[in-house]
Amino acid sequence: MTNATSPDTYKRLLEVKGLQTYFKTDAGIVKAVDGISFTLNKGETLGIVGESGSGKSVTNLSIMRLIPSPPGKIVGGEVLFEGKDILKLSESELRHLRGNDISMIFQDPMTSLNPFLRISTQMIETIRLHKTMSRKEALAKSIEMLKLVGIPAAEERIHSYPHQFSGGMRQRVMIAMALSCEAKILIADEPTTALDVTIQAQILELIQELSKKLDTAVILITHDLGVVAGMCDTVCVMYAGKIVEKAKTDDLYAKPSHPYTFGLIQSVPRLDKAHDGKLFSIEGQPPNVIDLPPCCPFHPRCHKAMDICRTKYPPTKDLGNGHEVSCWLFIDEKEHSHE
Amino acid sequence: MSKTTEKRPLLEVVDLKQHFPIESGFIIRRQIGAVRAVDGISFTVNEGETLGIVGESGCGKSTTVRSIAQLYKPTSGSVIFDGIDLVNAPREQMLDARKNIQMIFQDPYASLDPRMTVRTIIAEPLEIYRTRGMLDPSVTKDVIERRVEELMERVGLNKAFKNRYPHEFSGGQRQRIGIARALALNPKIILADEPVSALDVSIQSQILNLLHDLQKELGLTYVFIAHDLAVIEYISTRVAVMYLGKIMELSRSSDLYKNPLHPYTKALLSAAPIPDPVIERKRQRIILTGDVPSPNKERFGCYFYDRCPYKMEKCKTNIPPMKRIDENHEVACWLYE
Numbered sequence: 001m002t003n004a005t006s007p008d009t010y011k012r013l014l015e016v017k018g019l020q021t022y023f024k025t026d027a028g029i030v031k032a033v034d035g036i037s038f039t040l041n042k043g044e045t046l047g048i049v050g051e052s053g054s055g056k057s058v059t060n061l062s063i064m065r066l067i068p069s070p071p072g073k074i075v076g077g078e079v080l081f082e083g084k085d086i087l088k089l090s091e092s093e094l095r096h097l098r099g100n101d102i103s104m105i106f107q108d109p110m111t112s113l114n115p116f117l118r119i120s121t122q123m124i125e126t127i128r129l130h131k132t133m134s135r136k137e138a139l140a141k142s143i144e145m146l147k148l149v150g151i152p153a154a155e156e157r158i159h160s161y162p163h164q165f166s167g168g169m170r171q172r173v174m175i176a177m178a179l180s181c182e183a184k185i186l187i188a189d190e191p192t193t194a195l196d197v198t199i200q201a202q203i204l205e206l207i208q209e210l211s212k213k214l215d216t217a218v219i220l221i222t223h224d225l226g227v228v229a230g231m232c233d234t235v236c237v238m239y240a241g242k243i244v245e246k247a248k249t250d251d252l253y254a255k256p257s258h259p260y261t262f263g264l265i266q267s268v269p270r271l272d273k274a275h276d277g278k279l280f281s282i283e284g285q286p287p288n289v290i291d292l293p294p295c296c297p298f299h300p301r302c303h304k305a306m307d308i309c310r311t312k313y314p315p316t317k318d319l320g321n322g323h324e325v326s327c328w329l330f331i332d333e334k335e336h337s338h339e
Numbered sequence: 340m341s342k343t344t345e346k347r348p349l350l351e352v353v354d355l356k357q358h359f360p361i362e363s364g365f366i367i368r369r370q371i372g373a374v375r376a377v378d379g380i381s382f383t384v385n386e387g388e389t390l391g392i393v394g395e396s397g398c399g400k401s402t403t404v405r406s407i408a409q410l411y412k413p414t415s416g417s418v419i420f421d422g423i424d425l426v427n428a429p430r431e432q433m434l435d436a437r438k439n440i441q442m443i444f445q446d447p448y449a450s451l452d453p454r455m456t457v458r459t460i461i462a463e464p465l466e467i468y469r470t471r472g473m474l475d476p477s478v479t480k481d482v483i484e485r486r487v488e489e490l491m492e493r494v495g496l497n498k499a500f501k502n503r504y505p506h507e508f509s510g511g512q513r514q515r516i517g518i519a520r521a522l523a524l525n526p527k528i529i530l531a532d533e534p535v536s537a538l539d540v541s542i543q544s545q546i547l548n549l550l551h552d553l554q555k556e557l558g559l560t561y562v563f564i565a566h567d568l569a570v571i572e573y574i575s576t577r578v579a580v581m582y583l584g585k586i587m588e589l590s591r592s593s594d595l596y597k598n599p600l601h602p603y604t605k606a607l608l609s610a611a612p613i614p615d616p617v618i619e620r621k622r623q624r625i626i627l628t629g630d631v632p633s634p635n636k637e638r639f640g641c642y643f644y645d646r647c648p649y650k651m652e653k654c655k656t657n658i659p660p661m662k663r664i665d666e667n668h669e670v671a672c673w674l675y676e
């Protein structure tokens with residue numbers, strides 16, 4: 001063994017540490033992402049799950065440094081890619097990072113496809129932006145990628161315009177484009193939310209298969225607990241801009257510890273289970289993240305809320321095997337005063 | 340539901356077709372084809388039960404309930420509600436029956452008029468029928484006002500907010516406003532078109548529970564559309580699986596997951612993610628290839644033929660009829676001849 005770095009640092013591809021992204025609005029400061037930390041290892045698929053407005057997309061856009069400013073600003077934290085802080089990169093370094101090292105797919109493929117250009121033109125340009133290749137080589141590579149994502153008659157169809165494809169096909173084209181640069185990380189923000197289940201199954205299988213083949217680590221952002229269960233190695237549960245629980249996928253579903261995670265998993269109707277009567281339900285509404293006081297944001301909806309939950313944000317407790325939860329229920333009474 | 344009560348059909352849909360013409364030409368428009376949105380479906384909904392309709396986008400779910408509600412004039416077939424054929428009944432009689440059929444929509448943002456207060460939105464169906472002179476004369480302005488307040492409380496809205504506008508409410512609360520409006524005329528049946536599809540999980544379960552309670556309390560009958568199989572299975576007594584404007588399978592809800600018969604139902608079920616990693620790892624998926632074909636073409640074989648993993652020669656040129664397998668299960672597929 002000549003490698004001097006510890007196996008641990010070698011494994012860590014992306015480390016997000018205490019990331020805070022705020023938006024200044026007329027109504028006040030929106031703390032969209034407020035001090036979140038997680039690590040993405042090589043070859044890993046990490047899920048970020050949470051309801052709308054919980055800060056999933058802002059997390060993704062912060063990693064890519066794509067937060068519109070104003071009104072948004074990354075006000076704290078670090079995002080280390082292979083040990084280097086993305087938040088400190090210059091514009092030209094960023095351009096290199098996007099696509100070469102990290103690529104993205106979105107819910108709506110038209111955010112990354114130009115409706116007025118042929119697919120071939122767009123794919124060739126994207127590839128040539130990141131790789132030194134002739135147009136001919138880039139075209140061949142594009143066709144190869146389209147075949148990989150299962151576009152029939154790719155040689156001909158590559159010359160079509162985006163509107164000539166169905167929604168599911170456009171999503172495949174976007175995945176082909178994102179993967180054609182052989183980035184080390186793929187961030188997929190609700191990639192199948194707009195699609196039907198049978199197409200969703202096709203696309204998810206594709207992401208899984210290709211990420212394995214190309215050794216790409218994946219951050220999968222979704223609100224669907226079923227999708228997470230089938231795809232992810234590790235899961236972060238977000239609520240009101242915070243990660244409230246983080247665990248290996250099996251541990252999270254076997255032992256959901258935060259009352260929010262527990263409630264969320266219980267609220268989903270299950271095909272595979274008999275049921276009678278009512279569903280479990282979390283009462284109330286998700287909080288407004290404007291000028292949120294420094295308490296547990298879930299306390300108004302929590303059946304187990306205690307006095308301290310209403311006044312202080314809970315510290316994070318490690319339950320073992322990387323299972324972390326931010327909830328006062330897991331903090332000993334005598335620890336309260338020290339926090 | 341008590342087991343002794345006799346099943347009474349409240350709604351009967353018989354060979355319903357809803358085609359939309361495709362026209363061409365600038366000055367002289369002529370029909371060059373048709374979107375066969377609903378292409379000959381039949382089913383019965385019994386009083387007090389929930390019929391779930393599930394299927395992928397574009398398969399004709401919304402069109403089905405819109406035709407039932409007479410928002411479109413059906414191309415052919417009949418819709419018999421409480422003994423009255425809505426398609427052929429005189430207008431007055433149709434409108435009177437229509438009072439008992441109300442709808443809830445997916446998008447509580449688009450379906451509520453942003454310029455109307457919650458009060459006006461909920462009272463509107465009452466006001467319309469009052470102006471038509473089709474309500475009991477005892478229903479005065481005051482009665483309507485009290486009814487609005489009572490409805491708001493019933494669906495979990497604070498009646499103090501009745502003069503607010505829809506944008507001042509969250510998505511879940513807006514769906515409650517839509518439900519209150521649908522209940523205003525005391526209908527017998529509610530046609531719910533994806534009422535929880537746009538909602539977050541925690542809000543979805545609140546609304547499903549509310550609909551469940553209202554059904555028990557008011558003896559309502561539902562036709563409930565969703566594309567989420569787990570939601571459909573949870574809420575429905577029976578389920579119709581639609582594909583390309585046709586019903587592929589009609590089954591008691593509890594049998595659907597245990598014993599799906601149609602190849603499409605099987606694929607749909609196997610594609611639906613289950614929130615349990617241990618189960619997910621063990622599952623065998625039937626991955627369908629390709630996309631749903633266009634509904635603009637007349638078909639002479641099985642509508643699922645293009646994507647069916649089990650297709651046979653016969654399926655190409657013969658449309659499989661709905662076949663009853665047992666008391667609670669029907670399927671349209673040549674594998675069950």
Ligand SMILES: Nc1ncnc2c1ncn2[C@@H]1O[C@H](COP(=O)(O)OP(=O)(O)O)[C@@H](O)[C@H]1O
Pocket residue numbers: 023025030031032050051052053054055056057058059068071072289
């Ligand atoms: N450009 C913006 N201006 C103001 N607020 C924003 C902006 N983008 C996002 N937010 C707010 O940040 C919060 C998190 O949003 P987002 O990350 O998009 O949530 P989601 O988990 O649904 O992806 C929301 O309250 C949202 O309103």
Ligand SMILES: Nc1ncnc2c1ncn2[C@@H]1O[C@H](COP(=O)(O)OP(=O)(O)O)[C@@H](O)[C@H]1O
Pocket residue numbers: 359374375376394395396397398399400401402403634
């Ligand atoms: N008013 C209309 N005019 C023409 N085509 C329509 C109309 N409404 C629906 N369609 C078409 O009919 C088919 C079924 O649509 P719809 O009933 O909305 O499906 P679903 O609700 O299952 O998604 C689709 O192909 C749709 O484009």
Ligand code: SF4
Pocket residue numbers: 601602603641642643644647648649650651654659671672673674
């Ligand atoms: S009838 Fe034939 S093509 Fe249609 S679903 Fe059955 S096996 Fe498949």
Ligand SMILES: [Mg+2]
Pocket residue numbers: 056057058
């Ligand atoms: Mg988002």
Ligand SMILES: [Mg+2]
Pocket residue numbers: 400401402532
């Ligand atoms: Mg619809």
